[in-house]
Amino acid sequence: MEKEEKPSGKELIRIIDLNIEDIEIYEELINQLPKESFSENQEIKNKASEAIKRFDDPSLYDLLLTLNYDIETARKVGKYLIDSNMINEFSRVPKDVSSSTSLILSQKSSEIERIVCNNCETPLSDRDNPIYCPFCGSSDIVRK
Numbered sequence: 218m219e220k221e222e223k224p225s226g227k228e229l230i231r232i233i234d235l236n237i238e239d240i241e242i243y244e245e246l247i248n249q250l251p252k253e254s255f256s257e258n259q260e261i262k263n264k265a266s267e268a269i270k271r272f273d274d275p276s277l278y279d280l281l282l283t284l285n286y287d288i289e290t291a292r293k294v295g296k297y298l299i300d301s302n303m304i305n306e307f308s309r310v311p312k313d314v315s316s317s318t319s320l321i322l323s324q325k326s327s328e329i330e331r332i333v334c335n336n337c338e339t340p341l342s343d344r345d346n347p348i349y350c351p352f353c354g355s356s357d358i359v360r361k
Contacts, residue, residue, distance in 0.1 A: 250307065255297040264290060265297045277309045335359050 226240050255261040268275040268284060275298065280291035295307030332341040336355035341347050349356050 249292075250296040250299070251293055254300060255293050256300065258293070258297075261290075261293050261297050265294045265301070265303070268294055268298065269303055272311075274304055274311075275307075276311045277307065279311060333359055333361055 226237070230237065230240070264284075264286065268280055271283065272279050275295075277288075277291055277295065280286045280294060281288065284291075286294065292307075295304075298304045299307055332347065333339065334341060334350035334353060334355055335357040337350060337353040339350060339352045341350065341358065347358055350358060
């Protein structure tokens, strides 16, 4: 099995729009499944059923991006699916590179990287419609 690459703190801030103080909490949510059981939680059971109907082997990104679950709900669903022997492991990214979620991720990455600082070559988000690069202060911002 290939080792999954963890995003850096800088990537989490830029791409996922986290604050610096939230990185540690986010990494804990990403890396650890909840300890409690969700076998009595009907909402989690329903969401797990939806995940299994849509994906053979759902990943964290499948649940976050395709089903629009928040991270805590996605982790609970993953834990429930493992506990109920529906899946063996709950990976962060889809195992099948050609899955629709992988295509969505690559499309989102290309959307994020359309605005670039020509000075420091930092990809910028278009959600703020930047005039100046927040990293180097340059006004040489281009759309690619």
